[in-house]
Amino acid sequence: MDKKISQFNMLIVGTGGQGQITLLQILAEAALFEGYDVKTSELHGLSQRGGSVEIHLRFGKKIYSPLISQGKADLIIGLEMQEALKVYPFANQKTTFLVNRQIISIPLVKNLTEKEVLENLKKISKNIILIPATEICQRELGKAVVAGVYLISLAAFKKLIPIKPISILKAIKKIIPEKYLELNLKAFNLAKG
């Protein structure tokens, strides 16, 4: 990156077990490769078991807080649609929402429909990108589990994150264990299109 941005704030949200912490590690390493200061925040333990998971990643020249302030997110990656909408207080008119077209329903309550989520996201920002990542990864690779890696790679290729795809690739190779590397590289290449 020739011109360093002073600050970039992103959230990755979804439900427990969607691999958010791995995505966080990949992006943090990639940001460090590019010479940025990085701070992240995550939660462990019972709170993440099947519940909502919200992780924060910030990079730039100098980063203090590991948490993003309300209204300050540049990019929100939603691995599940209702979860993407839930964090709207972090967004502003310019925030990009990159959202996996998937609703994981919550038992015994009224869930939101795709349409309801989209309508409401549009009230916040015009930059809503809906991608059926789970479906694409299941169809092309036979594994829906890499939908997250596919989405962060896509974000880099589409220049939604000021990190070069090559840095994401380097970070994937560093973070993902040997056993799963091939599959994750396939997800990265799939995002390349």
Next chain:
Amino acid sequence: MGEILLNKPGKKIILLGNEAIVRGALEEGVNFVSSYPGTPASEIGDNFFRLAKKVGVYFEWSINEKVALEAGIGASFSGLKTLVAMKDFGINVCLDALGPFVYTGTKGPTVIVVADDPSCHSSAQWEECTRGISYLTHIPTLEPSDPQECLDFTKLAFQISEKFQIPVMIRITTRAAHQRAPVKLGRIVKPVKVGKFIKEPKRFVTLPPRVLEMKKELLEKIEKIKEFSEKSKINKTCTGPTCASSGLSKSQIGIITSGISYLYVMEALEELKINLPVLKLGFFYPLPEEKIQNFIKKFKKVLIVEELEPYLEKEVERLAKDVNPKLQILGKNLIPEVSELKPEIVTLAIAKFTNKKLKIKNYELKIDIPKRFPQLCAGIPKRGSCPYWLVISAVKKAVDTKKVIFGGDIGCYMLFGTPLLNIQDYLSCMGSSVGIAHGIKKATQQKLIAFIGDSTFFHAGIPALINTVFNKSNPLIIILNNQTTAMTGHQPHPGAPAEPNGVKIEEIVKACGVKNLKIIDPINQEEFINTIKEFLNKEEVSVIIARRPCIWIKK
């Protein structure tokens, strides 16, 4: 993960706060580490568990935090460099051992890491601010803000412990423990020391009248550490995000902060584009009182930014009396005492403090977004569902859940209390499902089922079980024997059949004098249901060990 052992001084790698503490201890050549798992501290033990053999460090998951600390005290008395790690509630269990340890002091330098969880993300019991323990026991306490400080302060804590022969506490919070950031590495030192206990009863035996001499010696030691704290660079003054020390003298207002709150203060000053003198305290106890007095003496007002209880605020109120009695001290009137702080809360407080206008644009969507509660594992590919579902199913079939009281305890089965399942009528601390059950059974004629996990049973359930036998009450206790400490990340405990030094739960239960005991795999629903019905009518305490492994245990 593998990088934590990288021996390239000066290189920057990304570490989690907890990993940075591990790294700091390795750079100091720690010999002996003990812990009991608990979020947000678990990764400290997890990393030592994984690395101990490779780096030549002794590590154990102890049975509870008190035992972990006592083991650490023994190692320290034998001259070893020691680290003990736990979550906030663990230090409460330790308190009985911690008090005397601060009196006797250390022989091998000893650091105790305690992780608070403001907002109770993973802590059901209460929102604890462990800083109170520092006053109670006089243990010197440091508060790091980020992973770099987690590493640096851990090293410093060992050095303070060595210099003053006193245990030192590192108090972190969730947002420091689970914060990742680049950390500059030092050099890992190979631990070489072999322990030797040399008899020194005057030093290691707290017995009156010697114990009161020890207290006097401790207070003298604290005075010396206070002098050290006055000079320490970890209590630093800076202005705004640039941290340049120019222009400090003119300001009539300033901010005092510590730990994670410091990061939010810097964030806020950057956001508001203002520079103010900021005193960042790395020491919580003992405080550099002169440094604080020098900082506040010319101010008209000062803002104290701290999470949870206002300990610093009260100290500043006391210190201002001598040097600046008219000083206006703001703190908890602008900063909430409940829940963790967030950058926008601190920004708003500083805006009010500096009379700066802050434009906040709040979006309000008129839509009910359904809450997604954590839940017991269900329908996991290739693994199936949590065995506790079978326990719930049997209980619901065996009894009228409206008429029976259900005692909860600490573990994944806290989720029995979610609206969906709704079989948890009280929940308190580790082991208390049984202890409280006894009291209810003594006070009432109502039927009661107490749930307790296996690791929790070993941790704090056994004395309570013996109490039901000795003092005669008859709750039905269901020990959920999933053979691991599941909630905190599957750490081992003695109740797992794979453990070579395992301890059989049924042998303990029998030895406690319990006559009504059955071990049932909850997959056998009919037997489980019938046993619950039968045991609830017994006149003495009864125990069912529900034995079926957690689906995440490697087979």
